[in-house]
Amino acid sequence: MKYGYFDTAADEYVVTRPDVPASWTNYLGTKDFATVIAHHGGAYSYYRSPQTGRITRFRPNGVPMDGPGHYVYLRDDADGDFWSVSWQPVGKPFVVDDEDGPSDPTGATDPTDARARYTAAHGLGYTRFSCDYRGIEASQTVFVPLEDDVEVWDVHVRNTSDVERRLTLGTYLEFSFHTITIDNQNLQMSLYASGSDYADGIIEYDFHYEPWTFHFFTSSREPSSYDCSRDAFIGPYRTERNPLAIERGHGSGSSGTTQNSCGSLFHELVLAPGESVRLAFVLGYGSRDGAGRAMRAKYADPATVDAELAALRAHWADKQSRLRITTPHEGMDTMINTWTLLQAETCVQWSRFASFVEVGGRVGLGYRDTAQDVMSVPHSNPVKTRSRILELLRAQTEAGYGLHLFEPAVFDPDHVPLPDVPSPTIVPRPDPASLIHGLEDTCSDDHLWLVPSVVAYVAETGDVDLLGLEVPFAEGTPATVYEHLRRALEFSAEHVGANGVALGLRADWNDCLNLGGGESSLVTFLHAWAIGAFLEVARFLGREDDVARWSAERDRIARVTEELWDGRWWLRGFTRDGVTIGSAANAEGKIFLEHQAWPIIAGIASRERGEEAMDAVAELLGSEWGSHLSWPAFRTVDDTVGFITRVYPGVKENAAIFSHPNAWPIVAEALLGRGDRAVELYDAILPYRQNDRIETRYVEPYAYTQFVYGRDHALHGRGQNPWLTGTAGWMYTAVTKYVLGVRPGLDGLTVDPAIPAAWPGFSMRREWRGAVYDIAVTNVGSGHGVRSVLLDGVEHPADEPIPAAPAGSAVRVEVTVG
Numbered sequence: 064m065k066y067g068y069f070d071t072a073a074d075e076y077v078v079t080r081p082d083v084p085a086s087w088t089n090y091l092g093t094k095d096f097a098t099v100i101a102h103h104g105g106a107y108s109y110y111r112s113p114q115t116g117r118i119t120r121f122r123p124n125g126v127p128m129d130g131p132g133h134y135v136y137l138r139d140d141a142d143g144d145f146w147s148v149s150w151q152p153v154g155k156p157f158v159v160d161d162e163d164g165p166s167d168p169t170g171a172t173d174p175t176d177a178r179a180r181y182t183a184a185h186g187l188g189y190t191r192f193s194c195d196y197r198g199i200e201a202s203q204t205v206f207v208p209l210e211d212d213v214e215v216w217d218v219h220v221r222n223t224s225d226v227e228r229r230l231t232l233g234t235y236l237e238f239s240f241h242t243i244t245i246d247n248q249n250l251q252m253s254l255y256a257s258g259s260d261y262a263d264g265i266i267e268y269d270f271h272y273e274p275w276t277f278h279f280f281t282s283s284r285e286p287s288s289y290d291c292s293r294d295a296f297i298g299p300y301r302t303e304r305n306p307l308a309i310e311r312g313h314g315s316g317s318s319g320t321t322q323n324s325c326g327s328l329f330h331e332l333v334l335a336p337g338e339s340v341r342l343a344f345v346l347g348y349g350s351r352d353g354a355g356r357a358m359r360a361k362y363a364d365p366a367t368v369d370a371e372l373a374a375l376r377a378h379w380a381d382k383q384s385r386l387r388i389t390t391p392h393e394g395m396d397t398m399i400n401t402w403t404l405l406q407a408e409t410c411v412q413w414s415r416f417a418s419f420v421e422v423g424g425r426v427g428l429g430y431r432d433t434a435q436d437v438m439s440v441p442h443s444n445p446v447k448t449r450s451r452i453l454e455l456l457r458a459q460t461e462a463g464y465g466l467h468l469f470e471p472a473v474f475d476p477d478h479v480p481l482p483d484v485p486s487p488t489i490v491p492r493p494d495p496a497s498l499i500h501g502l503e504d505t506c507s508d509d510h511l512w513l514v515p516s517v518v519a520y521v522a523e524t525g526d527v528d529l530l531g532l533e534v535p536f537a538e539g540t541p542a543t544v545y546e547h548l549r550r551a552l553e554f555s556a557e558h559v560g561a562n563g564v565a566l567g568l569r570a571d572w573n574d575c576l577n578l579g580g581g582e583s584s585l586v587t588f589l590h591a592w593a594i595g596a597f598l599e600v601a602r603f604l605g606r607e608d609d610v611a612r613w614s615a616e617r618d619r620i621a622r623v624t625e626e627l628w629d630g631r632w633w634l635r636g637f638t639r640d641g642v643t644i645g646s647a648a649n650a651e652g653k654i655f656l657e658h659q660a661w662p663i664i665a666g667i668a669s670r671e672r673g674e675e676a677m678d679a680v681a682e683l684l685g686s687e688w689g690s691h692l693s694w695p696a697f698r699t700v701d702d703t704v705g706f707i708t709r710v711y712p713g714v715k716e717n718a719a720i721f722s723h724p725n726a727w728p729i730v731a732e733a734l735l736g737r738g739d740r741a742v743e744l745y746d747a748i749l750p751y752r753q754n755d756r757i758e759t760r761y762v763e764p765y766a767y768t769q770f771v772y773g774r775d776h777a778l779h780g781r782g783q784n785p786w787l788t789g790t791a792g793w794m795y796t797a798v799t800k801y802v803l804g805v806r807p808g809l810d811g812l813t814v815d816p817a818i819p820a821a822w823p824g825f826s827m828r829r830e831w832r833g834a835v836y837d838i839a840v841t842n843v844g845s846g847h848g849v850r851s852v853l854l855d856g857v858e859h860p861a862d863e864p865i866p867a868a869p870a871g872s873a874v875r876v877e878v879t880v881g
Contacts, residue, residue, distance in 0.1 A: 064758040069751070069765070070184070071393075074379075074401045076765045078102040078183040080159050080168060081150035086129040086419050087763045088786065089185040090409045091214065092207040093378065096348060098133070098214050099417055100190050100205060102183040104149025105132040107239070108214055110348040113417035114426040117246065118278050118348065120239035123422045127151070127304070131237050133346070135192075135203045135218055136309045138231040140331075145309050146179060148203045148218070149192040152303035155179040185765070187379035187405055189372065198224030208371040209378055213347035213358050217368050220332060221339035230332040231312045234282070234344055235303065237293055238268045238324040241276060243423030258320030259291035265359060266291050266318075266326045267351040275482060279355035280326030283343040283363040290327040292317035343368050382408070382443040386799060390818075390825040392742070394751035399798050402750075402765040406791035407439045411447055415787045430458060430465035431572065432789055434512035439792030441523040442807075442830065448520055449529070455513055456534040456547050460499060463554030465509035466537060467569075473498060474537055499537050507558070507568040507586045510551040514593040517548060518600055522807040525832045525867065530600060548597055549609065555590040556616055562637060563623040565590055570705070572724075573657055573692075575716040577705035579639035584627050588661030591620040595665055603809045621667040628672060632659055632679045638703045645693075652704070655693045656684050657724040660731035673735055680728050681740070688771050688780045689720040689748030690728060696775045713776025720771035722748060726793035733801035736847035738817035741802050745794070756780075767791050805829055805838060811864025814838060814878050818846040824880075833870025844881025853877040 066087075067078040078087060086101035097113075100106035105128070107113075107121035120131060134152055138145040147153040156178045158167050167178065179196035189206035204217040222228045240246035240253035259268045264285050270276040290296040290308055295317035298307025308314050314329050332340055343362045347354055361367055387400050415432055416425045433451055441448045457474040458466045472478040473495050521527055533541045542550070558566040564582035571583045594617045601609040627634045635645025635655045645655045659676045662668035668676075684691045696718035697708040710717035725748045732741035746752055748771070754764040762768055762782035769784035800806045804816035805827055812831055818824075824841040843850070852859040855875050859865065868874045 065755045066757050067754075067764075069397050069754070071397050071401075073184075073186065074383075075184045075186045076402075076763075078185075081157060081181045081183065082168070084757065085761045085763075087185070088419055089190045090405075090413065090786070091188055091190065091205065093188065093209060093412065094212075096207050096212040096214065097413060097417065098205070098207060099419065100133065101129055101419065102185065102190075103129070103132075103151040104134055104147065104192060105129040105151060105419075106205075107422070108133075108346060109417065109423075110212060112426060113243065113413075114423040115242050117239040117241050117243050117423060118346070120237040120246065121419075121422055123419060127302075129419055131235070131303050133205060133214070133216065134235045134303065135201070135216065135344075136233045136235065136306075137196075137199060137201060137220065138233070138309055138312050139197065139199075140229040140231055140312060143310070143312070144197070146194065146196050148194045148201045149183065150179075150181045150194075154304060155196065157181050186376075187401065188375045195223075198222065199228065199230070204372070206372055206375055209374055211347070211358060211361075211371075212349065212354070213345050213362075215362055215368060215371065216344040216346075217372070218342045218344065219339060220334070220341075222334035222336055225336050227336065228332075228334050230334065231287075231309075232330045232332055232342070233309050233314070234280075234326065234328050235296060235306065236280065236326045236346065238278060238326065241270060241273075254323070255321045257324065258318075259324035260318040261289050261291055261316070262351065263356070264328075265351045265355040266328070267355065268324050268326075269350070271320070273481075273484065277350035277353070278346070278348060279351055279358075280328070280344070280346050281355055281359040282328050282330070282345070283359070284330060286314075286328040287331045288314035288316060288329040290314040290317045291324055292319065293323035293325040296325050296327045341365055379405075384828065385442050385830040387828045388799070388803060388825060389827075390803075391822050394749055395742075395745070395798060398749065398751050398765075399795060403767075403791050403795045403798075404440075404443065406766050406786060407436070407795050408444055410436045410787055410789065410791060411440055411444060411451060413787070418784070418787050420784050421787070425468075427468050427470040428454065428458075430455065430467050430469065430509040431506065431512050434465070434509070434516050435789045436792050438512075438516045438519050439795045441520045445520070445524050449524075449526070452513075452517055452520060452529075453534060455516075456544060458537055459510060459513065459547055459551070461536045461538050461540055461550070463510055463550035463552075464502075464505045465513065466498065466500060467504065467506050467509055469498070469537075474535075476535070496538070502568060505568045506570050506574075507555070507565060507583055508571045508589055510554060511586070511589045511593045514548045514551050515596040517544060518596040518809075519807075521600070522809050523831070527603075527809075530604065545600065545604070548600070552590070552594060552597060552613060552616075555586065555593075560637070561641075562626070563619070564627070564636060567636060573655075573707070573716055575705050575707035575710060576635070576644075576655075577707075578636055578644065579703045579705070581636060581638040581640075581644075583636045584634055584645070585636070585658035585661065587620055587623060587627075588633075588658055588665055588667070591617050591624075591667045592661060592665035594620075599809055617667065624662050624667050632676045633662065640703060642703065644704060651695050651697045651699060652693050652707075653695065654679060654683050656680060656690055656721070657692065657727070660724075660727035663731040663734055664727065670735065673731065674737075677728060677732055677735065677737075677740065681744075685744075685747065686720065686774060687747060688753075689722065689725050690744065691718050691773050692716060692721040692724065693718050696773070711776065713773035713779065715770050718775050719773040720748065722767050722770055722788060722790040723793060726790065726797040729794075729797040730801045733797070733804070733817040736817050736845070738802065738822075738846040739819045741797075741817055742819050745798065745802070750782075767794065799827075803827060803840075807831055808864055811866050812836065813864050814840070814852065814876065815849055816840055816847070816878075816880055818842060818880070820844070820846045820881075822846060832867050834868035835873045836865070836868075836876050837873065838876040838878065840878045840880060842881045843879060846881060848880055850879045850881065851877075
């Protein structure tokens with residue numbers, strides 16, 4: 064079943080049938096102001112933090128689904144009929160235009176011409192709602208400009224009937240107390256600590272306890288009426304579906320201190336046949352005088368609205384142009400050029416705690432999450448990547464491990480704290496030193512992801528000086544970035560168990576496979592991979608002592624890797640009591656996905672072992688929806704193995720299709736030269752391919768999810784927790800750097816693809832260090848193995864990287880493979 068389509072020309076996903084079984088969301092905002100918005104109009108906004116900077120209210124997992132939102136209502140004053148430009152909250156019966164003409168998927172009995180047509184289009188940084196109902200066409204485009212801390216609604220209304228129409232347009236959003244836990248749990252404070260009022264076309268929402276915090280909502284025209292009180296707007300025993308103020312056609316002029324506040328502005332419209340009107344509404348951070356008046360004046364000019372939206376489009380077009388692919392695989396092109404890039408960038412910008420699933424309640428950055436996220440976008444967002452890397456370095460301890468979940472501001476020497484005002488609420492203020500946890504709370508993999516990510520950033524940008532920059536550890540001791548990386552390796556080298564395998568500590572990447580603090584093959588393999596990245600830097604800088612030392616350690620791990628071979632795949636590890644996990648001898652959890660690719664990626668496994676392990680992954684873990692995390696699922700509780708044994712079979716870590724590590728076998732298969740297998744794995748979990756199977760998938764076909772229910776669960780194939788997952792960054796990396804094989808290094812650009820044998824080739828436009836590389840790959844056989852390289856028509860050694868060209872230049876790269 065389909066609910067929409069990819070409009071590749073416009074870089075949009077268009078929802079044509081609004082009754083999607085789940086909320087399909089988009090992320091707006093590239094700096095401080097952000098909005099998470101769904102195809103049906105449900106939304107919430109925040110400033111910098113979804114936990115402590117909330118602007119509008121949202122009720123997750125509620126009935127009706129996922130509201131309130133940022134709504135525009137229209138009322139026909141001739142008969143009182145009203146509707147919303149987005150399908151929700153009013154939810155009019157609708158028809159869908161398809162190849163056979165109008166169809167009604169809802170079973171409504173109204174005449175077809177009395178029902179609405181709705182579409183919602185998600186684009187790069189904006190969402191547009193459109194409605195055609197009873198001779199009125201209306202649209203609402205919502206976006207966050209690049210520099211202003213506001214959200215703009217560009218609203219168009221046109222009379223397509225042959226008679227004059229008198230309409231009332233009304234808006235609605237519900238303001239939120241800025242700290243979400245207080246907003247949800249501490250009503251004796253949140254309902255009495257803020258208020259709202261109207262003046263000069265602007266509603267201002269103030270936090271009386273915090274005199275520096277204000278929000279505002281305004282429109283480009285003088286409203287005919289307004290409401291600042293949620294309860295006055297909606298009325299008793301009603302909802303956003305049938306608000307009293309919309310039903311009667313005007314606001315009541317409500318305002319005041321305390322209670323629940325909203326932003327509702329009304330405009331009376333008179334439209335002759337064919338006439339249209341355009342209005343702009345602005346939701347912003349700041350006070351009426353400090354920001355509201357200026358923003359109202361700025362966005363009252365339609366030319367400014369157009370210019371700001373055009374600038375936003377150009378911003379994303381520039382990012383897309385830095386790496387754009389053309390392959391025989393339409394889904395890959397669509398996802399990599401647009402949607403996977405957008406999702407990866409969103410994760411770098413907003414981390415994990417702002418979605419319709421996680422709506423605040425946790426703050427800060429996950430160490431391993433952030434360290435992996437930044438690996439994928441140094442080409443498209445070098446500034447934010449560098450900023451995140453510095454935050455990670457400051458949250459690394461002197462011992463070398465990372466703080467698993469940290470608030471960057473705590474360790475930022477340039478952070479300016481908010482004013483300290485007297486408050487009846489006592490909030491403990493921990494000493495930053497108390498936030499530096501010990502080994503009992505240390506995840507054994509966190510710090511290792513940092514090393515390849517820093518190297519990837521330097522390789523992309525050429526910013527070698529970063530390696531010599533002094534950045535303090537979490538304890539405050541300064542050290543160069545190079546020393547930070549070395550400390551990360553030393554920590555893992557020092558924490559090794561009796562089998563020569565890295566200690567798992569509290570957990571490794573698989574949070575639920577705790578092993579009672581036993582030994583982790585995954586961390587051992589990741590250690591070798593991180594060493595390989597570090598060696599690239601050490602050789603580049605001429606640090607021969609480090610090259611010798613860490614080459615020897617990598618060789619030791621290679622020997623241990625051989626001992627971890629179980630016959631067809633690698634063991635997962637050992638519990639604290641020495642029990643083997645991830646072996647064919649186990650009744651449950653015989654094979655795990657997450658570590659099988661890493662000996663191949665780290666370059667410490669033979670080709671024979673690598674192929675055999677990947678064959679086992681395909682045979683035992685593969686499915687039409689992606690690769691399962693383990694098999695068979697655990698059904699017997701065993702806390703020496705970990706919390707994984709207490710999770711329902713087929714859910715999350717217990718044998719679900721956990722999306723994130725699905726990328727790693729793709730990388731491994733590409734490195735083995737098996738391009739057909741790599742793309743088969745990519746296709747299995749590719750959201751694009753599931754666009755016509757939404758009755759099973761449920762969630763967005765343009766975004767990866769945290770996990771997909773596994774074959775042990777009745778909901779097998781359904782996605783869960785979309786958007787904020789490291790899957791996006793890793794899939795982007797797997798395709799661009801390994802399947803298509805274009806990998807920046809410290810000393811040049813490598814082009815070494817592994818594509819399906821049936822592909823005739825592909826092309827890529829790649830910006831690197833200020834130059835443009837137009838890469839054309841021709842396949843004359845297997846899809847792997849570089850036969851020749853031409854640079855601007857001149858032969859270049861096939862086994863040598865392509866040197867960096869001068870900034871501003873263009874290089875034509877022709878590669879023959881097969």
